[in-house]
Amino acid sequence: MNEDSESDEDLVRRARAGERDAFGALIDRHQKAVAGFLVGVLRDLDLAEETAQEAFVKAYENLASFEGRSSFKTWVSHIALNAARSRQRWAGLRRWLSLDAPRQDESGAWEEQMEAAAPDEFAAFERRLEFDRAMTGLGPREKEITALRLEGYDLNEIADVLKISEGTVKSTLFTATRKMREKLS
């Protein structure tokens, strides 16, 4: 069967029946976007990828509890966001307890990471980094919504991932874009 043309619902059904490859197709289809928005939220490429992996493994283990009321993409994104929030809480606690060395300021760490990842795309990275710096002044929810939006999630999907109303998404995004605009001007 051609997994590329199969719907998420069919792949989930097959994965539930024990077909690991069907879940593999879901990974190929959605993990990039999940890891992408996690980079925006966590501001750490390795951590974002680790969290995305954790989210997909957790989703696989809990596939039986997926009721299909939302799309698979928003369901796994919700799991990923919760995992990211949990990591942020722990990171904050570790920093507070001084068990960890203080993280590098984003200006240095980001350039290093991106340059190492793909030097030929550096101009595009710089543009994105400019936005990510503007995002640092946002509140946690504003940051999450902005990161999801930049990754191509529509307003309805964001509402589903965050379990909030679409109206709240809109008003939060409106405030966030205002703040970023000021910061970038």
Add this chain to the structure above:
Amino acid sequence: MNVQPTACATAIREIWTAWPEAGAVPAAALSHASVCVACAGELEAFRVFCARGAAIDGRSLAWSRLLPAARQRRLAAATRRALAPAPRRFRPLVLVPALAAALAALVFRVRPSPQEPPLPSGAIEAVENRDMLEHLDLLENMDLAEKLADRPRGGAQ
């Protein structure tokens, strides 16, 4: 042209929540901006902001588009591996002590517990009688009574 402030507020909100896609502004907001100078300015500012958030070739700045495909493939492969159950390998170094322990446990369970030989019935009775007397303190009291009876009175010999 005069427009309602609430209509402007709605249009501006609709314009900015279309971010980062400049082309996703709803028709109603576009229509309003076409007749409202202030909102037309907002629409222009929005388009500039969107252009700033687009890559050189006009594509979005999503991390999933910016990160190298090889890196993303590695992540997907690693996640697939993380789903797979641990491979079943024959590990004699672990199995041998485990089997030995299991065998020892089995032998210990199956072996009949050693029984003590029964005591002769006369011995049991003697012990029981002695126990009873000791508990009643009879022996001690009898000895004391005998000593008192044998002792000479007044100390005259």
